[in-house]
Amino acid sequence: MSLLEVKNLQVHFPIRSGFWNRITDYVKAVDGVSFEIEAGETFGLVGESGSGKTTTGRAVVGLEPSTGGQILYQGKNIALNHAKERLTYNQDVQMIFQDSLSSLNPRKRIESIIAEPLRNFEQLDSEKEKIRVLQLLDIVGLGPDALYKYPHQFSGGQRQRIGIARAVATNPKLIIADEPVSALDLSVQAQVLNFLKKIQREFGISFLFISHDLGVVRHMCDRLAIMNRGRLVEVGSRADIYNHPQHIYTKRLLAAIPQVDVRHRQEHQAERIRIEKIYQSQKANYYDANGMAYPLVQISPTHSVALPPEMAQQKKLTTQGVD
Numbered sequence: 001m002s003l004l005e006v007k008n009l010q011v012h013f014p015i016r017s018g019f020w021n022r023i024t025d026y027v028k029a030v031d032g033v034s035f036e037i038e039a040g041e042t043f044g045l046v047g048e049s050g051s052g053k054t055t056t057g058r059a060v061v062g063l064e065p066s067t068g069g070q071i072l073y074q075g076k077n078i079a080l081n082h083a084k085e086r087l088t089y090n091q092d093v094q095m096i097f098q099d100s101l102s103s104l105n106p107r108k109r110i111e112s113i114i115a116e117p118l119r120n121f122e123q124l125d126s127e128k129e130k131i132r133v134l135q136l137l138d139i140v141g142l143g144p145d146a147l148y149k150y151p152h153q154f155s156g157g158q159r160q161r162i163g164i165a166r167a168v169a170t171n172p173k174l175i176i177a178d179e180p181v182s183a184l185d186l187s188v189q190a191q192v193l194n195f196l197k198k199i200q201r202e203f204g205i206s207f208l209f210i211s212h213d214l215g216v217v218r219h220m221c222d223r224l225a226i227m228n229r230g231r232l233v234e235v236g237s238r239a240d241i242y243n244h245p246q247h248i249y250t251k252r253l254l255a256a257i258p259q260v261d262v263r264h265r266q267e268h269q270a271e272r273i274r275i276e277k278i279y280q281s282q283k284a285n286y287y288d289a290n291g292m293a294y295p296l297v298q299i300s301p302t303h304s305v306a307l308p309p310e311m312a313q314q315k316k317l318t319t320q321g322v323d
């Protein structure tokens, strides 16, 4: 049994217009997304801006009501949970938010920001609570002087660490990390990513790691899903996605990873232009008449791709041939 199982999740936002403010259409931010996360695993959710990653994460933690589908935690549908199970879920599943400045209350000191989840789930006296907050600050590499400061008195990287301290306060089993490093410069990015790996090793936490950059998640994720306009276009192991990408959109995202190595920059630029040309000429084949990705087809035990029906048929034939 997986720790988390998301089945055919849909989150549609109504668009209202006209004098009567009637619902005239829907933004299908998440439109039939399915994936599983195993205990201790880091699962990446990658896609460009607006593809529905944050909405998926918010639906999983229960901050966004879903329009359809199911979310199973340890095999149980969270929508049907009784109050006690709901409390366990809220304690076990935490989120690190994309925007650290607006997700930390500007009028509260760090002490009470980090203590807040503790107060919701554990009854500690003030002395014990303070000791725990100090421990949490220590885990993320901040000293006791942080206790009485306000969020604006920290740098972006430090604020992100405060968000991490708050997320791990309740000893969660799963953390939804929404672009935890994208606002930070490269050197600080590495630091925060290392922190996340460290707390994962120490506490056995699973991660749903959200990012728009396949370069950032490369060393973090065991498996990944590529999201495009509310749907998943490819799901696979790290090797499947980075070494054998099948969907045209995944190939394009891979070509967009910034090249740090100066020696190969020109080759990389040429490769990017080549992929972009292929993408422009072939993209119509990979989406249906409404511009939506096709359903996922399993092409190996670990790898699924949203292939158009003809290509899916071919793949099935070849994989059957291999067996």
Ligand SMILES: Nc1ncnc2c1ncn2[C@@H]1O[C@H](COP(=O)(O)OP(=O)(O)OP(=O)(O)O)[C@@H](O)[C@H]1O
Residues within 6 Å of the ligand: 013, 014, 027, 028, 029, 047, 048, 049, 050, 051, 052, 053, 054, 055, 056, 098, 212
């Ligand atoms: N509360 C809302 N009401 C209406 N539309 C929304 C709402 N939240 C998100 N959307 C829309 O849903 C789509 C997906 O948004 P979402 O924030 O999930 O994307 P994202 O993949 O996280 O993007 P980014 O990388 O920029 O953070 C967008 O088109 C967005 O405008």
Ligand SMILES: [Mg+2]
Residues within 6 Å of the ligand: 053, 054, 055, 098, 178
């Ligand atoms: Mg987002």
